[in-house]
Amino acid sequence: MTAGTLLLIGGLIFLSGSALAAFYWSVKDGQLNNLPDAARTIFDDDEPVGTPTDKFPSKQ
Amino acid sequence: MKPQSLISSFNPANNPDTLASHERAEIDASTRFPVLLFFSSAIFWLLVGSLFGLISAWKMTHPALLDQMAWLTFGRLRPAHLNAVIYGWASAAGIGVGIWLMARLCRVPLLHSKLLISAAIFWNLGVLVGVLGILAGDSRSIEWLEFPGYATPILFVAYAFIGIWAIIMFRFRKPGHVYVSQWYLFAAFLWFPWLYATANILLIWQPIQGSAQGAVNWWFAHNVLGLWFTPIGLASAYYMIPKVIGRPIHSYYLSILGFWSLALFYSWNGMHHLIGGPFPAWMVSASVVASIMMFIPVVTVAINHHMTMRGHFGALKWSPTLRFTVFGAMTYTLVSLQGSSMAIPSLNTLTHFTDYTIGHAHLGLYGFFTMMMFGAMYYIVPRLTGWEWPSAQAIRWHFWLVAIGIILMVVSLSIGGVLQGLALYDPQVSFRNSLDYATPFRWLRGISGFFLLGGHLVFAGLFTAMLLKIGRPKDGPAYFTAPAKVEASPL
Numbered sequence: 001m002t003a004g005t006l007l008l009i010g011g012l013i014f015l016s017g018s019a020l021a022a023f024y025w026s027v028k029d030g031q032l033n034n035l036p037d038a039a040r041t042i043f044d045d046d047e048p049v050g051t052p053t054d055k056f057p058s059k060q
Numbered sequence: 061m062k063p064q065s066l067i068s069s070f071n072p073a074n075n076p077d078t079l080a081s082h083e084r085a086e087i088d089a090s091t092r093f094p095v096l097l098f099f100s101s102a103i104f105w106l107l108v109g110s111l112f113g114l115i116s117a118w119k120m121t122h123p124a125l126l127d128q129m130a131w132l133t134f135g136r137l138r139p140a141h142l143n144a145v146i147y148g149w150a151s152a153a154g155i156g157v158g159i160w161l162m163a164r165l166c167r168v169p170l171l172h173s174k175l176l177i178s179a180a181i182f183w184n185l186g187v188l189v190g191v192l193g194i195l196a197g198d199s200r201s202i203e204w205l206e207f208p209g210y211a212t213p214i215l216f217v218a219y220a221f222i223g224i225w226a227i228i229m230f231r232f233r234k235p236g237h238v239y240v241s242q243w244y245l246f247a248a249f250l251w252f253p254w255l256y257a258t259a260n261i262l263l264i265w266q267p268i269q270g271s272a273q274g275a276v277n278w279w280f281a282h283n284v285l286g287l288w289f290t291p292i293g294l295a296s297a298y299y300m301i302p303k304v305i306g307r308p309i310h311s312y313y314l315s316i317l318g319f320w321s322l323a324l325f326y327s328w329n330g331m332h333h334l335i336g337g338p339f340p341a342w343m344v345s346a347s348v349v350a351s352i353m354m355f356i357p358v359v360t361v362a363i364n365h366h367m368t369m370r371g372h373f374g375a376l377k378w379s380p381t382l383r384f385t386v387f388g389a390m391t392y393t394l395v396s397l398q399g400s401s402m403a404i405p406s407l408n409t410l411t412h413f414t415d416y417t418i419g420h421a422h423l424g425l426y427g428f429f430t431m432m433m434f435g436a437m438y439y440i441v442p443r444l445t446g447w448e449w450p451s452a453q454a455i456r457w458h459f460w461l462v463a464i465g466i467i468l469m470v471v472s473l474s475i476g477g478v479l480q481g482l483a484l485y486d487p488q489v490s491f492r493n494s495l496d497y498a499t500p501f502r503w504l505r506g507i508s509g510f511f512l513l514g515g516h517l518v519f520a521g522l523f524t525a526m527l528l529k530i531g532r533p534k535d536g537p538a539y540f541t542a543p544a545k546v547e548a549s550p551l
Contacts, residue, residue, distance in 0.1 A: 003266075008262070015250075018250070026238070031238055039302070039315075040308050042165075042239055042299060042302060043302075043308070044084075047306075049306055049307060052304060052375065052379070053439075056378055057450070057531075058452070
């Protein structure tokens, strides 16, 4: 086996492993516990739900 | 909103609303230089790439066009077009949008902007060296990897900086939920170096032999679309659509399902480019199955975006961001389902080796990804420069030129491709004559190139005006005018 092949197999194991680890972490950390609230994390008091934030520039 | 306490009444800076908007403005401001650097270079390569594409398109109908100089021949110009738009435009635009989104979603000001500025410089140097190398005749003749060997390490160094930066940002994010866009972005930032390194090791540094090269080539080329551009485009849509209309996404559960099923199925898809090729049947079959399984992530995204938009389609009238983003999101559904159908062997035999495939590729990279990036830029740039886009009319020109351009291109190439495919099937028609069926549609495709280039010039003009601060400043940190107050902007 060449160095390249070893690198590739190593990369494959690392990448698949990190995907599994990421999924395990997201469950363990409670990332998937409260999905409706999770969808609201991009809103805050200043730009709350119900506030559009983009428009065409109006004429002067 | 009412001040929370007596103190906040005296000093508006203590108002929680103002604090939140200051925090967001501070994060936006921290990303200004690297993001604008990536955006400016991306738009430069977009113009160069579209010009190359336009000339290549007309060479299909006028083979003698500009054939006096070797560096302008089709065999060099067409890969130069592909690589300029893939690496110069789409990747750089995606990285810019990704940086801004990462900072906002991590809820911390940008860390180590020098890392990103170096990345931008190296990235553009790599693209410049690569494109010039192709034009000089050093192309590797491996589709999507034509950049000569002396250009790829520069790109890889640039990329390493971005990957390291993404890990640092994620590590130092504010505690709380990791939003679905961030999953997509973080995954894309880790997948791309893996794809790029693997393809370069197996095809350039220690080339494997024979037809297996084809398998690696298409595994890479298809995954660049599916594991690099698609997650960035979707990350943008999952942020922009809810944010612009002010409504959380319809089903967060579906968004998570979509993310993990994309991660599971996409990397198997590449072999469907090789149906009928000299490969073990199981490789191609597994890929066809995975291509059909892509219905799951695609339909989850489609349902989610449609249901979020439902009742808010009127917003397309007053938001440039939304108009481009929703065009991109609808095209994503269309192009993905089309792609799955093209993996079905009986259909594939008709469309393979025809212009239909070219139409499909442009629908994906342009109709979906590029439109998504335009949409994101319309949202991001005013928040970085503090200036308002100078002309609503110019934005409408940009939208309609590129929308008509891409629809004309895809429709004409699809019809021409099917006619060409049927002619290839017909034993009465010689191969030479089968090409004649596609010719009128190639004319139309050439015309569509003028629409696209025109749209890009309008956009480049708008963007330059933003950089030079021509026009007027944005008012207030929230950048918001109630839709009722906005003048009617008919489509």
